[in-house]
Amino acid sequence: MSLLELSGVEKSFGPVQVLHGVNLTVDAGEVIGLVGDNGAGKSTLMKTITGVYTTDKGRISFDGADVTGRNPGERRESGIEMIYQDLALAPQQDVANNIFLGREPTKRFLGLLPGFVDKSKIDAEAQHMIDRLGVHVPSIHLPVGMLSGGQQQTIAIARALTFKPKLVIMDEPTAALAVREVESVLNLIRQMRDEGIATILISHRLNDVFEACGRIVVLRRGNVIADLKRDETDMAEVVSYIVGAHG
Amino acid sequence: MLKLLERTHVRGESLAVLLVLIVIMAVLSPVTGSGVRVFLTANNFFNIILASATFGILAIGATFVISAAGIDLSLGSVLGLASVTGAALVVTLEMPWYFAIIGSLCAGAAAGAVNGFIVTRGRVPAFIVTLGMLGIARGLALIISSGRGIYGLPEEILFLGQARPFGVPTPVFILLFVALASHYVLAHTPFGHHTLALGDNENSARATGINIRRQRMMLYTISGLMAGIAGLIFTARVNTGDPTAGLNYELLAITAAIIGGTNLFGGRGSILGTMIGALIMGVLQNGLNLMAVQAYYQQMAIGAVLIAAVWLDQIRTRGRSLQ
Numbered sequence: 001m002s003l004l005e006l007s008g009v010e011k012s013f014g015p016v017q018v019l020h021g022v023n024l025t026v027d028a029g030e031v032i033g034l035v036g037d038n039g040a041g042k043s044t045l046m047k048t049i050t051g052v053y054t055t056d057k058g059r060i061s062f063d064g065a066d067v068t069g070r071n072p073g074e075r076r077e078s079g080i081e082m083i084y085q086d087l088a089l090a091p092q093q094d095v096a097n098n099i100f101l102g103r104e105p106t107k108r109f110l111g112l113l114p115g116f117v118d119k120s121k122i123d124a125e126a127q128h129m130i131d132r133l134g135v136h137v138p139s140i141h142l143p144v145g146m147l148s149g150g151q152q153q154t155i156a157i158a159r160a161l162t163f164k165p166k167l168v169i170m171d172e173p174t175a176a177l178a179v180r181e182v183e184s185v186l187n188l189i190r191q192m193r194d195e196g197i198a199t200i201l202i203s204h205r206l207n208d209v210f211e212a213c214g215r216i217v218v219l220r221r222g223n224v225i226a227d228l229k230r231d232e233t234d235m236a237e238v239v240s241y242i243v244g245a246h247g
Numbered sequence: 248m249l250k251l252l253e254r255t256h257v258r259g260e261s262l263a264v265l266l267v268l269i270v271i272m273a274v275l276s277p278v279t280g281s282g283v284r285v286f287l288t289a290n291n292f293f294n295i296i297l298a299s300a301t302f303g304i305l306a307i308g309a310t311f312v313i314s315a316a317g318i319d320l321s322l323g324s325v326l327g328l329a330s331v332t333g334a335a336l337v338v339t340l341e342m343p344w345y346f347a348i349i350g351s352l353c354a355g356a357a358a359g360a361v362n363g364f365i366v367t368r369g370r371v372p373a374f375i376v377t378l379g380m381l382g383i384a385r386g387l388a389l390i391i392s393s394g395r396g397i398y399g400l401p402e403e404i405l406f407l408g409q410a411r412p413f414g415v416p417t418p419v420f421i422l423l424f425v426a427l428a429s430h431y432v433l434a435h436t437p438f439g440h441h442t443l444a445l446g447d448n449e450n451s452a453r454a455t456g457i458n459i460r461r462q463r464m465m466l467y468t469i470s471g472l473m474a475g476i477a478g479l480i481f482t483a484r485v486n487t488g489d490p491t492a493g494l495n496y497e498l499l500a501i502t503a504a505i506i507g508g509t510n511l512f513g514g515r516g517s518i519l520g521t522m523i524g525a526l527i528m529g530v531l532q533n534g535l536n537l538m539a540v541q542a543y544y545q546q547m548a549i550g551a552v553l554i555a556a557v558w559l560d561q562i563r564t565r566g567r568s569l570q
Binding site for chain 1: 431435436437438439440441443444447448450451452453454455456457458510514515
């Protein structure tokens with residue numbers, strides 16, 4: 001059975017129908033490239049998976065459970081993480097707090113008052129995560145806004161990986177990065193695959209997609225029009241699907 | 248010392264401003280019969296804290312809301328509404344004394360909840376909602392009291408404003424308790440972390456599964472509750488449910504929060520900083536009073552301080568982003 005299974009997912013905004021019954025499956029540890037022209041519905045599709053958008057029709061099951069009616073917090077609990085293109089970091093909060101945002105571990109203050117954020121635990125585990133990813137960040141006590149684009153991308157990935165996700169969705173993770181930083185992100189994706197974490201990579205950079213993904217799904221006008229194995233296709237074929245020129 | 252400031256998110260500068268202001272006021276204030284500067288007497292010290300207590304508690308409410316990139320302009324009016332609601336229940340309707348407490352706190356929290364509801368459900372900008380509430384709450388306070396003060400509260404209530412257990416005015420204890428509890432919530436609980444993240448980047452808060460609506464709703468309710476507590480103290484101090492209580496106090500409260508280091512655009516806020524901000528406002532008012540400066544000029548001074556504080560902060564942020 002697949003890890004993630006979408007069947008007949010439809011979504012409209014007012015009179016505009018963006019998704020026309022999308023079917024998609026992702027297996028554990030699989031890396032999928034989701035490509036398509038601007039306006040094809042990639043972002044909308046991903047937001048229906050994370051629960052930021054509710055679906056009008058269709059069913060989304062994840063890890064054997066129907067998650068269609070669950071909210072974003074609950075889906076995150078069940079193991080779906082998304083890294084947004086704008087990274088969705090809080091610039092004035094420090095690195096460690098950003099990584100644990102929304103999931104702060106607490107203890108009792110002086111053994112009495114409940115709900116006291118365990119800052120030393122946050123700092124220790126955040127540092128551990130950063131070290132594991134093998135990326136250099138000057139200090140976990142710095143506000144995230146003071147870091148470079150590549151470092152911020154790393155923080156966003158660290159946040160996604162800290163709570164042992166089963167599926168990570170990445171929206172254009174390499175678009176704003178320098179060449180060396182792109183390599184380190186693609187390496188991280190491979191590392192995640194080896195740990196059994198599934199990834200959906202949304203990208204306009206087909207080079208990156210071909211390098212990292214085993215399967216490539218093309219979205220066009222809210223429909224999946226191609227689902228190709230990387231080893232059985234080439235860039236020309238994918239491009240022709242994207243622009244709608246394929247037979 | 249510096250480390251302590253950093254740990255408690257208090258800005259060194261605001262503390263320095265407070266100390267400098269204290270020295271200036273002490274030097275400029277008149278001398279008593281026994282040769283001591285009036286400003287430096289213990290009595291005057293309590294005067295300052297007593298005066299600061301009311302808008303200090305309002306400033307705590309403002310800190311919560313502004314940290315989350317919101318604003319509450321209705322604080323002063325809700326204080327007035329809370330003041331007459333509590334007094335009317337006990338004096339006019341002759342209910343037991345504790346209904347003054349229940350009435351004031353509930354009136355404040357309810358007004359705050361209405362603000363929060365309209366901001367979150369109606370998606371009306373907080374600036375407009377709370378500006379509207381500024382008018383509504385004040386009008387309601389005047390209607391409830393027929394435009395007149397409601398005098399004659401029971402002893403138990405007056406204790407909250409006029410008594411001096413251990414030689415210290417009761418409002419000072421209340422302010423201390425509220426400030427410590429609020430500091431705990433804002434700096435050390437997940438709720439506080441979520442508040443700052445929400446003010447910093449709403450998308451960030453949403454992406455990490457924080458319930459933004461509930462968060463905002465609670466923040467505006469807390470702000471209203473603070474106005475309720477301040478209203479209760481006001482009533483107790485002057486033995487009157489006063490419909491004009493807290494007029495222009497939102498100016499004092501927001502200024503205290505901002506000069507205490509709360510970022511007007513959200514993402515950063517500290518209750519201890521706000522307390523220093525409130526003391527700065529209290530010292531400023533008190534010192535000007537002692538120097539017999541007309542109240543009209545004081546109003547101008549406070550407004551100027553607010554603008555200067557935000558201006559300086561803008562210069563500093565710009566300097567930082569250029570680095």
